[in-house]
Amino acid sequence: MLLYIHVPFCRGKCRYCSFVSRPMDMAEVEVFAAALPLEMRHWGKKLGRPRVETVYFGGGTPSLLPPWALSRIIPEIGRHFDLDPAVEWTFEANPDSALDGQYLKSLLKYGVNRLSLGVQSLSDTDLRFLGRPHDAAGAVAAYGLARQVGFKNISLDFIWGLPGQREAAWLETLKVAVNLRPEHLSCYGLTVEPGTPLAEDVAAGGVALPPEGEQGRMFVHGAEFLEEQGYLQYEISNFARMGFMSRHNSGYWEGRDYLGLGPGAVSTLGGLRFENPGDVRQWAALARAGKCGQAAEALTPAERVREMVMLSLRTAKGLRLAAYRKATGRDFIKDNEALVTALRQKDLIRLSAGHLRLTKNGFLVSNVILERLAY
Known part of the structure; x- marks a missing residue:
């Protein structure tokens, strides 16, 4: 089974983001850190302490969780789930919240063995447009620090097809990224999601995405460049050096069962699908009452x-x-x-x-x- 834990907190909503996330609020972090172990206990008991091959902390920004919250949450995973000795354990981080060496070392001690850094761009202009809280230098520094403390499996996330971006600029970004030698790269085309500030700007005519032909060249030539550099394209948006494909994400694409914990998390178990409420306090109330997953629907x-x-x-x-x-x-x-x-x-x-x-x-x-x- 795959285990996903959704951490809904972030410094601020990025202009393109439609995920379940909200600005950091310490009172809600307290609620989250208290309720998540209860949800783990509920499912561990109901499923008979199932074997878990992968753990994935996504968000939001998991790296915003303070050390005291990690100490309440992470030890509970092994108490309620049977972790495979070769478990792949991913933790998402934004560069601005991954510049504390002691924090990164603590993740390693807890068992995290794969770090996913949300770089998105190595252009400060593009990062400001996207509403990201870091700059290019900070992204490179966070990557270097993660290497220094001992992470041997690092993935970098990027977005292509940004307003004003051309193929040459995208390929230059990939060249810089490849020179860092991460094990994995996720490269997503910018998607204009309804209800986001980006969608409003596009609808108003204030922002224009690159022409389709230009975006096509970015995708195809970018993929060809990465494969020339030893990164296998194993999924539309994902590239990995030999032996470093994301086992967790591959499990989704293979149709394996997955359990999602936390506000807004989705699960599919035994042909049943259910989704937690996105509101932190509503989700926490269900976790305290042991009523998570009761609104499951059978897939036809x-x-x-x-x-x-x-x-x-x-x-x-x-x-x-x-x-x-x-x-x-x-x-x-x-x-x-x-x-x-x-x-x-x-x-x-x-x-x-x-x-x-x-x-x-x-x-x-x-x-x-x-x-x-x-x-």
Whole structure:
């Protein structure tokens, strides 16, 4: 099982962010640190202290949690869940809150063995536009400090397709990132999410994203550059050196069970899906009453197949055709014969070793392809 813990606190909401997050409030941190162990106890008992292969602290900004909160939360994980001896344990951090060597050392002592730094850009102008609280020098310093204290598995997050950005600037960012030699890179195209300040600016005409052709070149040429540097593109937005793919995120794409704890966290267990309330105090009340997960809904067979296809085609492995046949009793290629032929001719998909997978150009238009496939 995969274990995800959502920490909803941040210094301030970034202009593009639609995640469940809120400005840091110490009174709410107290509520969070008291309720999270109760939610762990509830699920540990209900699931019979299940084996956990990966732990992932995401947010928000987990690295804003003060040491006293970590001391109340982290030891409880091993009390209520059976941690695999080879557990992958990721902790997200923003560079501005990852400049305390003692704090980073404490994470290692707790068992965290993978650090994910939300760099997003190495341009101070872009960082200010995004509303990030750090600058480029601070990001590089945080990475160096994490290495110095002993982290051997570090992932860096970046965003491409920013207003005014061109391919040359994106490739230059990647060159600087590669020279740092992180084990993993996540590179996400900027998404304009409804209800965010960025969406309002775009709608008002105050902000223009790069043209589609320019964004396409950023994606394809950026991916080609990273693979030339030894980073395998194993999912649309994720690249890793050999042996350092994110096991946690790969588990999502493979359709494995995952338990989400904390405000706004989503879970899928045994074909049931449920989501915690996003409000800290509402979630905490459920955790205290032992009522988390009571609003679960069963995924229909059609929903399961849809997710299998969509998630599989995000990965470099692609969709295992035998798995599709087993789940549906149908032949995926025959169901989509004309479209598959056309996509192969345009070099957007490939068939090999019993898998159907998207090419880099296919990844670029994956949403359109998925809309047209029958499954």
